[in-house]
Amino acid sequence: MPTWPVRQHRSHDGRSALNPYKDYLLERWNAGCHTAIQLFRELQPRGYTGSYRRVAASVSRIRQAQGVPPRRQGLRQRLPVVAEPASPPLTPRRATWLVLRREAQRTEAEAQQLTLLRAQQAEVAEAVDLAEDFATLVRQRQPAQLDPWLDRAAASALEAVQRFAKGLRDDYAAVKAGVTLAWSTGPVEGHINRLKMVKRQMFGRAHLDLLSRRFVGAPREGQAQAARPRAPAQVRAAAA
Numbered sequence: 001m002p003t004w005p006v007r008q009h010r011s012h013d014g015r016s017a018l019n020p021y022k023d024y025l026l027e028r029w030n031a032g033c034h035t036a037i038q039l040f041r042e043l044q045p046r047g048y049t050g051s052y053r054r055v056a057a058s059v060s061r062i063r064q065a066q067g068v069p070p071r072r073q074g075l076r077q078r079l080p081v082v083a084e085p086a087s088p089p090l091t092p093r094r095a096t097w098l099v100l101r102r103e104a105q106r107t108e109a110e111a112q113q114l115t116l117l118r119a120q121q122a123e124v125a126e127a128v129d130l131a132e133d134f135a136t137l138v139r140q141r142q143p144a145q146l147d148p149w150l151d152r153a154a155a156s157a158l159e160a161v162q163r164f165a166k167g168l169r170d171d172y173a174a175v176k177a178g179v180t181l182a183w184s185t186g187p188v189e190g191h192i193n194r195l196k197m198v199k200r201q202m203f204g205r206a207h208l209d210l211l212s213r214r215f216v217g218a219p220r221e222g223q224a225q226a227a228r229p230r231a232p233a234q235v236r237a238a239a240a
Helices: 019-030 036-046 052-065 092-100 108-120 122-139 143-154 159-170 172-178 186-201 208-216 221-227 232-239
Strands: none
Touching (some): 019 036, 036 052, 122 143, 122 159, 186 208
């Protein structure tokens, strides 16, 4: 810039958009109109372009100048007392765990909530009964109850239960073994997940030989010493 930029002050310093309407505001106030929103609505058709907050502040100063206490709100309708619910909202996830939880582990509030859930609709009660029965036959390993449960699920009016039963029939041998035998594939799944994690950590930076070393693990101290080649003196001592 050719000259030093001198700080510019606001041209309307000390003036307000409400100043041209103060006479009308005082006239309406003395006439008995003491409501700020009503005065604001009357000023707008007269050309006032300011905000309602400015009018409300001016009315508040007039009220203070006259010694009038601040305007109080009228009596509102009395609302019921709000209290924290006895149990959290019943989301689909919570409803699932509520149904599948063992009966001995349910609290009194959860048992009451499950009773109310059953009473909502006949289809909901049917779904809860089928889910509880299936969880019982899996936990207690009751293979004799599997076929009757599949028949009940296939004849159910719930489409989701029918699809679930159809999926179990497609893999009937594995499901039958799962509710009969005490063996579980949990440890195998754990090793598979560990192998996947190790593989993803070194993706693009190593090959199968390093992957095999990391997954199988280094030999123990005793195994390492046994596999270590002996010195010639040690071989002669052992032969003697």
